[in-house]
Amino acid sequence: MGGVIGVYNSPNAAVLTQIGLFSVQHRGQESCGIASYDEKEKTFNLRRGSGLVISGLGAAALAELKGSCAIGHVRYPTSGAKSGLQDAQPFIFNTAQGDIAIALSGNIINGAALVKQIRRRGGILQHSSETELIIHLLAQENKPLEPALKDALARVEGGFGAVILSGGRLIAARDRHGIRPLVLGRLADGGYIISSETSAVEVMGGSYVRDIKPAEMLVIENGRLKSSFYAKPGKMQNCIFEQVYLSRPDSVIRGQSVANARMEMGKRLARQMKDIKADIVIPVPDSGIFAAMGFAEEAKIPFEIGLVRNHYLGRSFIKSAQSVRETAVKLKLLPIDDIINGKNIVLVDDSLVRGTTSRRLIKILREHGARKVHFAVTSPPIIAPCFYGINTPSGKELIACTHTREQIKKALGADSVYFLTAAHAQEACGGREGAQGFCSSCFTGKYIYKISKRG
Ligand code: SF4
Numbered sequence: 464m465g466g467v468i469g470v471y472n473s474p475n476a477a478v479l480t481q482i483g484l485f486s487v488q489h490r491g492q493e494s495c496g497i498a499s500y501d502e503k504e505k506t507f508n509l510r511r512g513s514g515l516v517i518s519g520l521g522a523a524a525l526a527e528l529k530g531s532c533a534i535g536h537v538r539y540p541t542s543g544a545k546s547g548l549q550d551a552q553p554f555i556f557n558t559a560q561g562d563i564a565i566a567l568s569g570n571i572i573n574g575a576a577l578v579k580q581i582r583r584r585g586g587i588l589q590h591s592s593e594t595e596l597i598i599h600l601l602a603q604e605n606k607p608l609e610p611a612l613k614d615a616l617a618r619v620e621g622g623f624g625a626v627i628l629s630g631g632r633l634i635a636a637r638d639r640h641g642i643r644p645l646v647l648g649r650l651a652d653g654g655y656i657i658s659s660e661t662s663a664v665e666v667m668g669g670s671y672v673r674d675i676k677p678a679e680m681l682v683i684e685n686g687r688l689k690s691s692f693y694a695k696p697g698k699m700q701n702c703i704f705e706q707v708y709l710s711r712p713d714s715v716i717r718g719q720s721v722a723n724a725r726m727e728m729g730k731r732l733a734r735q736m737k738d739i740k741a742d743i744v745i746p747v748p749d750s751g752i753f754a755a756m757g758f759a760e761e762a763k764i765p766f767e768i769g770l771v772r773n774h775y776l777g778r779s780f781i782k783s784a785q786s787v788r789e790t791a792v793k794l795k796l797l798p799i800d801d802i803i804n805g806k807n808i809v810l811v812d813d814s815l816v817r818g819t820t821s822r823r824l825i826k827i828l829r830e831h832g833a834r835k836v837h838f839a840v841t842s843p844p845i846i847a848p849c850f851y852g853i854n855t856p857s858g859k860e861l862i863a864c865t866h867t868r869e870q871i872k873k874a875l876g877a878d879s880v881y882f883l884t885a886a887h888a889q890e891a892c893g894g895r896e897g898a899q900g901f902c903s904s905c906f907t908g909k910y911i912y913k914i915s916k917r918g
Contacts, residue, residue: 464539464709464852465552465568466490469626469657470532470667471633471683473650477508477528479667480535483656484516486663489711490568491539494551495519498564499533500628507562507628511551531654532633534626536566539854550592553628558601560608561629567594568659569623569643569852572912577618597625612636613680613693620912622702622851622902624675626657632684633657636693640700640911641677642851642902644716647688648672655683660714671715699900700911704853706892707842708750708813717894722753727891728841729757729811732883736762739809739837739879745769747812747824748796754841755811764809769802770824792823804832814842815871815882816855818862822875829876838877843885844868847908855905 466487470476477499484495496511497520508528512519516537536552553566571577571593578588581599588595600615601608608629622642627634635657637645648656648664649672656669664671675681678696682689702709705716712722732754744764746755749772759766773795808828815821825836844863849855858864862871863882872880883891885906889898904910 464490464854466537466659466663467566467568467624467626467645467657468535468659468663469628469633469635470534470654471656472531472654472686473652474531476531476533477525479656480533481516481520481525483658483663483667484520484535484537486666486711487659488516488537490659490709491537494538494548495536496551496553496566497524497528497533497535498553498555498566498628499528499530500564500631501530502532502631504529505630507555507564509553509555509564511548511553513548513551532628532631534564534566534628534633536568550590552592552594554590554592554595554598556595556598556602558598559605560601560611563598563601563608564628565594565598565625567597567623567625569621569638570850571596571619571621571623572850573618573620593621594625609634609680609682613691616680616693624659632682634683635675635679635681637675637677637679638851639678639694640697640902641674641900642700642702642911644701644705644710645675646671646673647675647681653686655688657681660710661716662711662714665713697911699896700902701900702851702853703888703892703901703903704814704842704849704905707888709853712753717892717896719892719894724892724894725750725753725813725841726757726760728883728888729754729759730761731887731891732811732839732841732881733758733761735883735887736809736837736839736881740807741809741835741837742806743767743769743802744809744811745802747810747821748772750813751811751841754813758809758811758839758841762809767802769799769808769828770796771799772796792820793827796824796827798827798831800831803828806833807835807837808833809837809839810877811839811841813840814845815840815863816845817860818871818875825876835878836876837879837881838872838875840880840882842883842888843903843906844882845905847905849905850910850912851902851904853905858908
């Protein structure tokens with residue numbers, strides 16, 4: 464996962480970048496960072512911190528980040544990557560093409576082959592994150608920055624959105640299938656914003672202009688935009704999990720709010736489950752809320768908040784509380800007796816991964832008096848891991864990979880289990896582009912690229 468922000472030509476670029484990072488904080492909480500370019504001193508400034516933006520990038524850090532251009536990153540480590548500050552982005556490198564700062568959200572999947580090539584040519588790698596590979600590839604090209612960067616990007620496979628700062632020049636690049644989102648926004652005073660999500664553009668006081676296209680390299684310099692392609696764009700393959708779970712509900716993808724896409728997914732699942740009899744529909748908060756609203760509206764079953772999320776538990780607490788798992792789930796999602804007791808319930812969640820939390824939740828609902836619990840998942844069964852930037856576990860840990868639907872029902876202790884079909888999910892999330900052009904590798908196990916692991 465992870466999120467990126469880029470700001471071009473704003474007097475408080477670092478402050479604006481920080482505001483943007485707050486808006487994409489849900490995409491990563493492991494670490495955060497901002498690099499700014501100080502045009503007066505002709506130098507980069509870099510500040511990185513652990514944890515949330517509010518604690519990792521405080522006022523003292525921002526005061527050091529001078530300049531009118533900046534890039535920022537929030538990180539969620541993907542499989543195999545190290546945690547901690549060493550891999551906190553942005554990274555800054557001194558190359559023959561000058562000092563370059565880079566931040567990337569997503570995942571590069573041909574890292575193993577690229578690492579071998581880079582090491583063979585004397586490159587010394589410092590991070591477990593694949594982001595630095597782009598700069599190594601670029602630095603090995605005996606060309607000016609833009610053609611060298613194009614050549615480097617053309618050798619990279621995966622799902623990513625990248626922001627790059629070179630002097631006062633801001634560059635945005637997106638993977639050639641548009642798997643990970645990246646958008647362009649405009650500021651009223653002539654500046655520009657690059658962001659992983661439209662919600663950040665709005666909060667930063669900008670207006671959405673357009674999506675960065677698959678395989679596009681957009682250069683913003685001297686107040687002008689220069690668009691070109693580093694490779695032949697591939698078939699559009701948006702990650703549908705942006706709408707299912709990852710993106711903020713107020714973000715817009717394919718001209719449709721994520722909240723609306725989730726409601727549409729809920730409505731379609733209700734049509735699939737048209738014979739179900741229940742007293743109430745309750746969501747697994749927060750990402751299941753809009754889907755449950757859509758479900759309840761379509762099924763004409765009352766929507767109730769039977770579980771309330773505790774927003775004050777950090778990720779590290781949740782991790783450390785794994786030894787008392789039932790308590791950890793109850794602390795995170797608080798059941799409300801009066802709503803649950805004696806009811807036949809449709810419990811709506813956005814997705815089913817391992818099934819451990821769902822099993823505990825269903826058990827808690829029963830302990831609080833639920834008569835029946837029908838588990839409604841508003842996405843298709845996940846049967847294969849994601850290698851394009853979403854941190855899903857290996858196939859053997861995915862409950863829908865190892866169990867039939869009947870076995871899942873038993874394992875979760877539910878009265879019934881339903882999944883939204885892939886066709887209905889794509890129809891609900893299609894927006895202005897229609898029900899085409901989605902990645903579905905985690906539903907099918909068929910990947911866009913051959914997968915290799917970094918050595
Ligand atoms: S494999 Fe699944 S989670 Fe990963 S990019 Fe594709 S749709 Fe998204």
